[in-house]
Amino acid sequence: MVSRRKLGALVLVLVTAFGLQLPLSPDHTRVTAQSNPTSSPFAPTQLIDIATVLGKAVHGQGTPDQTPLAIVANDVAPFWTAGQIGSQRAASELGVPVIFNAPIKPGDTAAQIKIVQNFIQDGYKGISFSAIDPTSIKPVIQDGIAKNIHFITLDSDAPDTGRLVYIGTNNYNAGVAAANVLLRTLGAKGGKVIGMVGALTAQNAIDRIRGIQDTLKGSNIMLEDIMIDDLDPLKAESNADAALSQYPDLAAIVGIYSYDGPAAGNAIETANKVGAVKLIAFDLEPDTITQLQEGVVAAAIGQRPYFMGYLSVYTLYALSTIGSDQTLKLLQPYMSGAHADTIDTGVDIVTPENLPQYSDYLNSIGIKSQ
Numbered sequence: 001m002v003s004r005r006k007l008g009a010l011v012l013v014l015v016t017a018f019g020l021q022l023p024l025s026p027d028h029t030r031v032t033a034q035s036n037p038t039s040s041p042f043a044p045t046q047l048i049d050i051a052t053v054l055g056k057a058v059h060g061q062g063t064p065d066q067t068p069l070a071i072v073a074n075d076v077a078p079f080w081t082a083g084q085i086g087s088q089r090a091a092s093e094l095g096v097p098v099i100f101n102a103p104i105k106p107g108d109t110a111a112q113i114k115i116v117q118n119f120i121q122d123g124y125k126g127i128s129f130s131a132i133d134p135t136s137i138k139p140v141i142q143d144g145i146a147k148n149i150h151f152i153t154l155d156s157d158a159p160d161t162g163r164l165v166y167i168g169t170n171n172y173n174a175g176v177a178a179a180n181v182l183l184r185t186l187g188a189k190g191g192k193v194i195g196m197v198g199a200l201t202a203q204n205a206i207d208r209i210r211g212i213q214d215t216l217k218g219s220n221i222m223l224e225d226i227m228i229d230d231l232d233p234l235k236a237e238s239n240a241d242a243a244l245s246q247y248p249d250l251a252a253i254v255g256i257y258s259y260d261g262p263a264a265g266n267a268i269e270t271a272n273k274v275g276a277v278k279l280i281a282f283d284l285e286p287d288t289i290t291q292l293q294e295g296v297v298a299a300a301i302g303q304r305p306y307f308m309g310y311l312s313v314y315t316l317y318a319l320s321t322i323g324s325d326q327t328l329k330l331l332q333p334y335m336s337g338a339h340a341d342t343i344d345t346g347v348d349i350v351t352p353e354n355l356p357q358y359s360d361y362l363n364s365i366g367i368k369s370q
Helices: 002-018 045-058 079-094 109-121 134-146 171-189 203-216 233-246 260-270 286-293 305-321 324-334 355-364
Strands: 069-072 098-101 126-129 150-154 166-168 191-197 221-228 250-255 278-282 299-302 342-344 348-350
Touching (some): 045 305, 069 079, 069 109, 079 098, 171 191, 171 221, 171 250, 171 299, 203 221, 305 324
Parallel strands (some): 191 221, 191 250
């Protein structure tokens, strides 16, 4: 488990260091793919349309090679490999320099703050970040805004920092989706469920858990506990082992962070409870895909980090060239949320039955997992 995670981190670091040589699309506005991605039911056509709209608006505007942009993730898990590829593909299409960076140690708030501070000091024009702790990073973001740097968020929001746009999953709705999958999977029998998560400071975790809890209210499914693993896959597996021992009648586990699914799957396999304990995972990391194929994972709530990275670059470049007013006006038809400042990248419900179709779609945009 750990060795595979480290391999994913190594891939992310290597791609960050050396970049990707990707072909440009004819009009600099479309996702480059091995085949037409819009032919798949998994293709998020609205997200592709957003890139088209922004691409046309910025075509011939600004000085791309003098507009450095940055994306700061919250760790180097394999989840981010797709976001990295998406950001570099957009960078190639627009001709802008983009650096993708993240703390090496999971959950390292201080390291993430330092990375953002360095980009501010180096004069980057726009930064997209996935907040580990929205409260701690707020003063840094506001300092950058005072220096005329544009900030947006991806994956995990920090709405009170002054960021302009959030690009990512509506995490409450993602929690609702996970709960609905639980209801369908467990059916009339219902039962006890354990949730697993890295931390409770990040907004994405808070919202997903709330969506699960609200949807299960009044049902025959009891969310017994949320076990926190401090973003440590080994601790996550240990937590799953403990849950299986503590609740011999456990019906299901929900892995709320990307590595939680594979960690719980390992524990379920070790305990010889495949099928007896249903596993709902978030994200489609390589190990999660393998466990779907093997029937260990009943369903996965797939986010779209590829498009989080891809649209972050298009949005940051638009903000830096045509300005915030014009960019936000162009994005308005696609915005949602209480403050109409969210581009919801949506989720995919992937099961063993539709996994081959989903894998074909990933191949069409040049990624293996996300």
